[in-house]
Every structure is written in structure tokens, then in C-alpha cells.
Amino acid sequence: MTDATARPTPQESRPMNPILTIARRELAEGIRNRWVVSTTVVLAALACAIAALGAAPTGATATAALDVVVVGLASLTIFLVPLIALLLSHNAITREAERGTLLLLLSHPLSRAQVVLGKYLGQLVILALATVVGFGFAAGFVVLRNGAEGWQAFAFMTLASVALGAVFLALGMLASATVQESSTAAGIAIGLWLLFVALYDMALLAVLVARGGHAVPGWVMDLALLLNPTDAYRLLTLGEGASAMLSGMGGVYDNSSLTPGVLAGALLIWCIVPLAGAMVLFSRRNL
Incomplete structure (x- = not known):
């Protein structure tokens, strides 16, 4: 009797990508800790409330209901999505160290950079699911009442909201890799949220x-x-578009040389630089 049936196939013998393994572990922990459900419910509830209020007065105007909702949800995103992202990521490394699982995690054949990237990807999936599903409920509510006109702007806003969340996930990972305790990382996360969401624009206006x-x-x-x-x-x-007229940002955009490509590139750089910094700091960290 041969042992051909016991021999693993090439697909079975191929090890899973360590980054994807860490990402799946982070996603499973987020589901177990109700992060996915709670963030989705919060975003969906607030988005539907804004949709109900924002779409109501558009019946006698030429502005699409979804364009009105985009303005309200974009304002909500600026305050809420960065906060959710920082809450998700600020203790990604410090939590493992405090629970005593970091050494066990690093005993596996993977690098510290792979740990950071895997955790980041897992948290990004959690945030993307919550944002897309939560905002999707609001879009469905508006479409059923007022039609689908303006859906392109809504879809673009949702994608950009995920990108903004990705930026603050990277900043949270950087905070977690910089310090030793979760409480300190939480303080840094709060400071980052206040700086970018409130204090920066106040200082610029001053x-x-x-x-x-x-x-x-x-x-x-x-x-x-x-x-x-x-x-x-x-x-x-x-x-740009109808949202520019409703939000008052059209004047700023028209007097600026910034294009959508430049702005999207800036958000990408804001993701890459803090994440790379987190990888470097974590690789030099003494456990």
C-alpha cells in the first residue's frame, strides 16, 4: 500500500502568508470583541439619522438627496471615523505586550514588520466593513425615498472615508509602537484626534x-x-460638484491648485509614513 494518499498536495504544503494570518487573527478578535458589530451599528444609526434629516428638504430643489446627505456624512466622518480608527489601533502592540502574548507571537517565523502590517490590514478590514455597511444603510434609506441620483458622489465619499480611517489607523499603530503602555498610547491617540480634528483648523484660522x-x-x-x-x-x-455648493468648500477648492489626484496621494502618504515609522520603531523595541 502506497502513501500517496497521505502525501500533502502542493497547495496544502504551502504555508499561509504571515501577514494574512495576523490580519485574520486581528479580524477574528475584532468580531469576538464586538468591534465590527458595534462600530457598524453606531455608523449606521448616525448615518441614517443624518440621511433622514438631510434628505427631507430636497423635494422642491434641483439638488439630489444623496448630494445633501454626502455633506452631512462627510462632516460626521471627520469627527467619528478618526476616533474609531484610533480606538481600534492605539493599543495594537501594547495590548499584546501587556497580555504576555507578544513574545509568543514573535516566536513564530515572522518579522516584526509583518506583525505591524498584518494587524493594520486586519483593523482596516474591520473599519472598512463598518463604514461601507453603515453608510450603505443610509444610502439605501435615501434611495428608497428619493431615488439614486448622486450615487457616484456618495460612493466616492464612502471610499474616501475608508481612506481617512486608514490614515488614523496608521497613526494609532505608530502611537502603539512608540510607547510601552496602553494608557500612554491612549493619551497620544486622544491628542492626535484633537490636533487634527479641532486644534489644527482653529490655529490655521487664527x-x-x-x-x-x-x-x-x-x-x-x-x-x-x-x-x-x-x-x-x-x-x-x-x-467639487453639488456638494461643493452645499458645503461652501467650492470657493476654497477653486482658489487652490490641489487636484483630486494630489489630495488622494496626500492621504496615501499619510498612511505610508506613520505605518513605516511604526514598523521601524517596533523592530528596534526591546520586549
């Missing part, structure tokens, strides 16, 4: 007011907008 009406060079203003991922997101989603 500088503009302090100039006493003197014009700011265009390239300086463009650079200031690119240095804040939430501003890049706001200009990307609300700078």
Missing part, C-alpha cells in the same frame, strides 16, 4: 485672522491643507 486681511500665498495655503489629513479629505469629498 493665523489667517491675525494677518488682518493680507492674502496668504497660494502654495502656503495648499501646504497647510495637505498637512492635515482631515482637511485633505474635506477638500477631496466636498470640493
Whole structure:
């Protein structure tokens, strides 16, 4: 009797990609801890509330209901999605260290960079699922009542919202790789959220007011907008089309040399740089 039946096939003998293994582990933990369900429910509830309020007054206007909802949801995204992303990722590394599972995890044949990237991908799947499903409920509600006109802008806003969440996931991973304790990482995460969501624009407005009406060079203003991922997101989603008129961002976009490609590239860089920094810091970290 031969042992041909016991011999593993090439597909069975091929080891699973370590990054995907870590990502699946992170996703399973997110499902087990109700992160997927809770974030989806929160986003869906708030998105549907905004959709119900925002779509109501559009019956006698030429503006599509979904265009109105895009403005409201984009404003919600700027405040809520970064916070959810930072809550997801700020203790990705420190949690493992405090539970004593980090050494066990690193005993497997994988690098520290693969651990960071795998955790990041798993959390990105959680955030993307919550955002797409949550906003999808709102879109379905509006489409059933007012039709599907403006769905392209809504789909683009949803995709950009996932990209903004990816930026703050990377920033949270960087915070987690920088410090030793989850409480410290949480403090950094709160500081990052306050800086980019509230304080940065307040400081920028104060500088503009302090100039006493003197014009700011265009390239300086463009650079200031690119240095804040939430501003890049706001200009990307609300700078063109009907949303620009409703949000008031059309004037800023028209006086800027920034294009959608540049703004999308800025969000990509905002993802890559903190994530690369997290990989470097974690590789040099003493356990």
C-alpha cells in the first residue's frame, strides 16, 4: 500500500502568508470583541439619522438627496471615523505586550514588520466593513425615498472615508509602537484626534485672522491643507460638484491648485509614513 494518499498536495504544503494570518487573527478578535458589530451599528444609526434629516428638504430643489446627505456624512466622518480608527489601533502592540502574548507571537517565523502590517490590514478590514455597511444603510434609506441620483458622489465619499480611517489607523499603530503602555498610547491617540480634528483648523484660522486681511500665498495655503489629513479629505469629498455648493468648500477648492489626484496621494502618504515609522520603531523595541 502506497502513501500517496497521505502525501500533502502542493497547495496544502504551502504555508499561509504571515501577514494574512495576523490580519485574520486581528479580524477574528475584532468580531469576538464586538468591534465590527458595534462600530457598524453606531455608523449606521448616525448615518441614517443624518440621511433622514438631510434628505427631507430636497423635494422642491434641483439638488439630489444623496448630494445633501454626502455633506452631512462627510462632516460626521471627520469627527467619528478618526476616533474609531484610533480606538481600534492605539493599543495594537501594547495590548499584546501587556497580555504576555507578544513574545509568543514573535516566536513564530515572522518579522516584526509583518506583525505591524498584518494587524493594520486586519483593523482596516474591520473599519472598512463598518463604514461601507453603515453608510450603505443610509444610502439605501435615501434611495428608497428619493431615488439614486448622486450615487457616484456618495460612493466616492464612502471610499474616501475608508481612506481617512486608514490614515488614523496608521497613526494609532505608530502611537502603539512608540510607547510601552496602553494608557500612554491612549493619551497620544486622544491628542492626535484633537490636533487634527479641532486644534489644527482653529490655529490655521487664527493665523489667517491675525494677518488682518493680507492674502496668504497660494502654495502656503495648499501646504497647510495637505498637512492635515482631515482637511485633505474635506477638500477631496466636498470640493467639487453639488456638494461643493452645499458645503461652501467650492470657493476654497477653486482658489487652490490641489487636484483630486494630489489630495488622494496626500492621504496615501499619510498612511505610508506613520505605518513605516511604526514598523521601524517596533523592530528596534526591546520586549
